[in-house]
Amino acid sequence: MLAFLSVIENDVVRSHLEELYLLYHKELVHVANKILKDYHEAEDIVQTAFIKVADYLDENIDVKCNKTKGLIVIIVRNLSINQYNKRKRRATANIDDLADIICDDSAITPEINVLRLDQSEEVARLLDNINEGYADILALKYLYEYTDKEIAEILSMSEGSVRTKLTRARQACKDVLGGERYEYA
């Protein structure tokens, strides 16, 4: 099959999906396998991700850009996490344990930290450490601008779960930035 795809590599009409598969399928299997520790299951997840992403690919997307690659990686990550949680209920880090993770000066309020734009990557990492899905769902909502309904379909969740997770992700982000004193008013 790869031979088949390689033959059409220069074909201008090759679909975005084919390009996505050619470029990223190994990385996606790797991402899923890191979570699931099972190559067969990882391949199943990648297949599911392609089925889902097929409906959401804009015709004008640039398949090679990081934003597109990030989207499919996020989808695979989340589907893998869902699968993992189905297989074995995994205790995720409790938001109450944040104190152990956040090393910021507690006197710094979130609005002050928001201005530290150069720390956004660190904030994203901290958020990802709290719960692997939090940074993902913020990216889908605010970077990729999907609606709650679209996110629910992409991640195989109910809309209610999406809203709950978004609320928790936002709260976790605020807590990362400055703790409970974010409610400044």
Next chain:
Amino acid sequence: MNMRDEDLDSGMDSMMDAYYKLVGEAHVKNILEDLENEKDEIEQIQISKSMDDWFEKFIHKQKKEKQRKNWLKKIRTYSSRTAVFILVLIGAFTLVTMSVEAFRVRIFNYFMEKNESYTEFRVDEVVDGQSTPQLDIDQYYYPTYLPEDYTYDSYQVGGDIVMLSYSNSEDTIIFTQGSTGSAYHVDTEDAEMKEVPIGNTSGYLIDKNDGSTLFWNDNDRDFMINGNLEPNELIKIAESLEKNK
């Protein structure tokens, strides 16, 4: 809460929304960096043949679906812009004859009502003592010749009208067949129309900039082929028809 507090809250919400987007961007950058760092490990991965096979089937299905959507879109475009709609106007009417031999007498009248923007073709069949044959999907004609790269795509049945679609990566050929008596409205505005021979019979070719249509009848069926093809290609397709077994 006074107006100023509300403004502050709103401003803070907007700022946080922008920050969540920034965190999203940072997150994407982080996960892609992680992948880059694991590049060597990733290159060692052997993807199973079953997954590649699955993807090949999946992409094939996606393309078919896309072609089907394009085809339906084309049909919709025609129906609104060029009034290509198919309507069985009359089945047939019976002539009571005193003929000794009970053979079917068919009278075909090509009615060509030239309108400002379309021409209606209708073949009315007069059958002695018999009803008009009913066409169903078990009984249909199909072309044995297709221009290069075209393959069978899908079919639709409406009443006794059967529409077969053939496509390549860019265009679609629509082959329509129905029992005699069907009426076809074909866009003839700014079109060149002429009678052309098709095997032992003849038909009408409507040639337009954006495609050609060939209409003919073979005594018990009306046929129409529409596609973005040279007229001689349409005629070759028409001459290659075979009935399914």
